[in-house]
Amino acid sequence: MSISQQEANFSRRLDADLVQNPVFTGVERAILEQRLPPGTRLAETDLAEFYGVSRTVVRTGLQALAHSHLVTLRPNRGASVANPSPREAREVFEARELLEPRSAREAARRAGRADVRALRLHAQEEHEAMSANESGRALRLSGRFHVMIAQIANQRTIAEIIENLVSRSSLIIALYWTRSSTRCDEGCHNALIDAIERNDAVEAEELMRSHLVELHSALRFDNGDSSNKTLKDMLS
Amino acid sequence: MSISQQEANFSRRLDADLVQNPVFTGVERAILEQRLPPGTRLAETDLAEFYGVSRTVVRTGLQALAHSHLVTLRPNRGASVANPSPREAREVFEARELLEPRSAREAARRAGRADVRALRLHAQEEHEAMSANESGRALRLSGRFHVMIAQIANQRTIAEIIENLVSRSSLIIALYWTRSSTRCDEGCHNALIDAIERNDAVEAEELMRSHLVELHSALRFDNGDSSNKTLKDMLS
DNA sequence: TACTTCTGGATTGTATACGTTCTTGATGAA
DNA sequence: TTCATCAAGAACGTATACAATCCAGAAGTA
Structure with a gap:
């Protein structure tokens, strides 16, 4: 792998597939614009229906949002908009x-x-x-x-x-x-x-x-x- | 949600399910101990077989590792150990x-x-x-x-x-x-x-x-x- | 030889099925 | 009334099937 390729990887990292994830982009934007207040429950089925994708895609997006601390995932309890202490x-x-x-x-x-x-x-x-x-x-x-x-x-x-x-x-x-x-x-x-x-x-x-x-x-x-x-x- | 619950969320965040993901913990450790050198290809099927789980679990772990910059994901090309420039x-x-x-x-x-x-x-x-x-x-x-x-x-x-x-x-x-x-x-x-x-x-x-x-x-x-x-x- | 095109195999991306866990409202006992 | 128990429905976790994409080698052409 050449240096330029390294740089390319560095710059897009994993964004490449994230910007194409409608759940990630949509929910992120809604949170940043405060249309989704902290604590709001984010049921996978609802999001899947709303964005017209399967739960697989929803879960990928939610996991990414969880890594950004915008969403909290609790095992067997699903996702909700983060509620920072x-x-x-x-x-x-x-x-x-x-x-x-x-x-x-x-x-x-x-x-x-x-x-x-x-x-x-x-x-x-x-x-x-x-x-x-x-x-x-x-x-x-x-x-x-x-x-x-x-x-x-x-x-x-x-x-x-x-x-x-x-x-x-x-x-x-x-x-x-x-x-x-x-x-x-x-x-x-x-x-x-x-x-x-x-x-x-x-x-x-x-x-x-x-x-x-x-x-x-x-x-x-x-x-x-x-x-x-x-x-x-x-x-x- | 009470303050103490907020704190609990804050501390475990999403670690709760990550520490139980054998792909995440195993690959992370191997990378930190330099048993997996930069650039190493991480095929989903191989990992699934090695850890005895389905590709679903593998993908969850790889995505988490990608968010930590330990793994690079490229669309349709799979995962490899990151190769920092x-x-x-x-x-x-x-x-x-x-x-x-x-x-x-x-x-x-x-x-x-x-x-x-x-x-x-x-x-x-x-x-x-x-x-x-x-x-x-x-x-x-x-x-x-x-x-x-x-x-x-x-x-x-x-x-x-x-x-x-x-x-x-x-x-x-x-x-x-x-x-x-x-x-x-x-x-x-x-x-x-x-x-x-x-x-x-x-x-x-x-x-x-x-x-x-x-x-x-x-x-x-x-x-x-x-x-x-x-x-x-x-x-x- | 060098280059392009094509094709089969392999790998990833997504959807869906199913088992497990959790929630919630009903039921019954104290 | 209050509390505990329990069952039905909903939601999540995982596995798997299938579609889309990529890659490497074969075949063909100049």
């Missing part, structure tokens, strides 16, 4: 705070005109989704913005880790987000693009760090579980 | 250098007597494997040592990422390792345990960093692909 939520953001600022710095170093243009276009799309009150779509695009920066940094391994953490953040936000608006994002993202356009690595790193701290601090873990608490829990 | 190898170690020192620092802060005892016991086992010339087993245990430290740091999300990177390192070492001995490990690991026992966080962080740099620097990427080069490549 406060602890997991905190840890995901701690990991992001560790990885993403470094990525932003490297992205600012490397970014060319095409990269900046793509980022601006994407920010525009985010803005439009917000204006149209499509908050689910806006949230998914907002996450994707972070992934784009990680990709510009051109470190695929770390970018992939970040992509996973960002995905899980959608669920975390669904459970623990306290603010009604995500207007912060728009300003933060634009400021980041500006820094990247100037190739100001230090500034980009600091902006990313503060952006993540901002996000993290807008999470409240004390009441996140209330909707699932039993009456006994709430009375005691 | 020099680039991927470099990136994996860059990610480790970013994450593990921080983990070691936190582990040194948190470690109690039981943790230190477990680490010493483990180091002893490593030592015995080396003495017995079981280099595969020694390598697997050496990786596991790094995972243990990440677990002591008590950040499951990051520990899981590290576990994945460590696993991939076995393949990387199989491909690009230049030195015959891993004696470095023994000294490095013992020094790390000492620092952790003293709860010397700064020292543990620095020891981990230098240990990883040492490992990384012992990799040579220029000749890793030679055995797979075509005659034309080698003559030109």
